[in-house]
Amino acid sequence: MYDVLARYAPELGRQFHDKGLGPYGMVPFGHSSPVFPGAKRERGRYAAGGHGVVEFGSPLPEVVEALGRGFAAREVIDWGGVALRLTGIEVVSPPDCSSGRIRLRTETPVLVKGSKHLPAEGERISREGWLMPRSPLWAQFFRGNLARKARTLGLDDSVELESVLWVGAQRSFRVGNGAKPGAPVEVEISGAPETLRALWSWGLGQANAAGFGWVRS
Structure with missing residues (x-):
């Protein structure tokens, strides 16, 4: 790219x-x-x-x-x-999202990185601070990533994670420095329609430019 x-x-x-x-x-x-x-x-x-x-x-x-x-x-x-x-190119338009709510499932693992230490206890989360979807802190940092993406694009950042509907197998890929662990997910999120369309086009979580968090459907 x-x-x-x-x-x-x-x-x-x-x-x-x-x-x-x-x-x-x-x-x-x-x-x-x-x-x-x-x-x-x-x-x-x-x-x-x-x-x-x-x-x-x-x-x-x-x-x-x-x-x-x-x-x-x-x-x-x-x-x-x-x-x-290459045998052909097809342009895929984003979903309508006019209801202000969308369900997204990723094809590749979603990366979410939290603080290396819990704010109160100072307990180490993991070696690299990577969080898995079943972690109690995952939703907080995932939502923060969605909001940062919206602000980067100048869009309404009042986007919320409504529910996590499915979590796939944890996988780890070596991209750049060290292995990055994550899991594909299916989530329901709400927000302004333009923000939801942008997230569908960009991907979920971190390191989308390296192929993580790509939305399949």
Whole structure:
């Protein structure tokens, strides 16, 4: 994605890479992992082969436009040394969200990082401060991440986590410095329709630009 932005929106790409956007230095885009519906499933191995889909998204129209232009000009995406041949591009519009409430399920693990120490007791939460969805503090820090994203985009930040409806298996991926643990989730959140649409386009939790927290449905 940074390569595409460097070619079609270089100033924006440099800003995201060097400083991020807004007061929190967030990077407002995300992506899924490649999914191959027809590939044979084998335990302990990533199912790949045949026709597949990989999704990219952002709540910023200028980013979406640059990605569309960049991918339309390519025949192959280099995915970590694996060549994915592009056969078509489809634009997916965000849901309506006019009710002010939406249910989102992620395809990839959601990362939520809390304080390394509990404020009162000073008890260490975990080595890196990562929280799992069943932690009593997870909802607090998850909601804070949603609000920071809204403020980064200049949107209404009165967004709330109404309920956690499903938690998938915990998984850990090594991205950058150290392994980052999380779990896919299905949550119901409420807020201004424009804010909810932006969150659907961006992803949930932290490190969306590294593929975490991508919304599947």
